[in-house]
Amino acid sequence: MEPGSAPETQASQSEASAISLFSSRPCEVCGKEAYHNNFGALTCDACKMFFRRAILLGKNYSCNSAERMHAKCCSCRLKKCLQVGMNPQRLAKFKVKVDDKTSALGTTMEELLWMDQKRQDNLMKFYSTDNLNMETIVWNPDMVRKMKKDPNHLVTPDEWAYLALYSHTVYFLQLDFVKQLSFEDKVKVFKFNMLPLAYFAGLMRTKNEKSDYMYSPGGQSIYPIAMQDEYKDNHLPLTTLCSEPVSRLLELDVTDEEYCLMNIIFFCNPGLQGLSEAGCDILHTEHRKYFAFLLEHCKKKHPKSFIQRITDLMSFHSKIINNASAMEGLFSLFLANKPNYKFYMLIEDSFHL
Secondary structure, X not given: OOOOHHHHHHHHHHHHHHHHOOOOEEOOOOOOEEOEEXXXXXXXXXXXXXXXXXXXXXXXXXXXXXXXXXXXXXXXXXXXXXXXXXXXXXXXXXXXXXXXXXXXXXXXXXXXXXXXXXXXXXXXXXXXXXXXXXXXXXXXXHHOOOOOOOOOOOOOHHHHHHHHHHHHHHHHHOOHHHHOOOHHHHHHHHHHHHHHHHHHHHHHHHHHOOOOOOOOOOOOOOOXXXXXXXXXXXXXXXXXXXXXXXXXXXXXXXXXXXXXHHHHHHHOOOOOOOOOHHHHHHHHHHHHHHHHHHHHHHHHHOOOOHHHHHHHHHHHHHHHHHHHHHHHHHHHHHHHHOOOOOOOHHHHHHHXX
């Protein structure tokens, strides 16, 4: 036996044992791949987060099905969670015993997922007709007056775009590192980022709904009716922007955790022109931190292919930026032909119109 062969064998055995820890079994709730016990049952991350949100937010789901369970029904899904042994009381006691690096990742993920869920919930309830520009909203988002929406009112595509952009602006303004930026830097960063990131959120919502085409939550087109009419003889560009990226998200099966981390990484662009040196330093630091979190997450969930996984996820950014630029071009061309059409000022600032 050659010197060193025994330790190598032991190392190989240890590596094999470590890899076996990540072997998957079916989630007891939905049947997808699962690696860990969560709150008392073997579940995938999606069902873990669904259960956590449902309990902590006190969701009261109703079900229209008569007898058997429906996979897409939240009420049925929650009942299945409870039936397989997921225990609400374990939410308060649940702690993961891991090293400091992974612990920091876990804390960050919980915070980001919670914030994004709040953003989505608030967006479904929020309504306003105030017409404020980006600078005003960044200076004080509370200047936008919230109204109780008439349940019979069908939100128009223009209104939906305005509300979605506002909700994303408020979401990022809550982050501690964003609060450290100067007002001037904030305005530059938000004007550059809000369109692509709101677009990314819409694509992710569509993916989670298992749809292959992005509509507003009310089932309408995301484009103004006048714009649909303008492009009725050549609707392919509009259609492509709402469908082609979704297929890639479905193919990759991007998780909510990955989305939240990618969202912050894409926001933190230290190379944005016109930023102060202090602003560049802040964004550079946060970009590195959240990229490290995403890398650690991919290593944990995809131990054998994490390099390819992180490459696939990060390459999606260029698609978002390119498509957002194409959307800007379509809106600019529309305004060139319809100069009297008025968008909300926040839309104009985000689309650089």
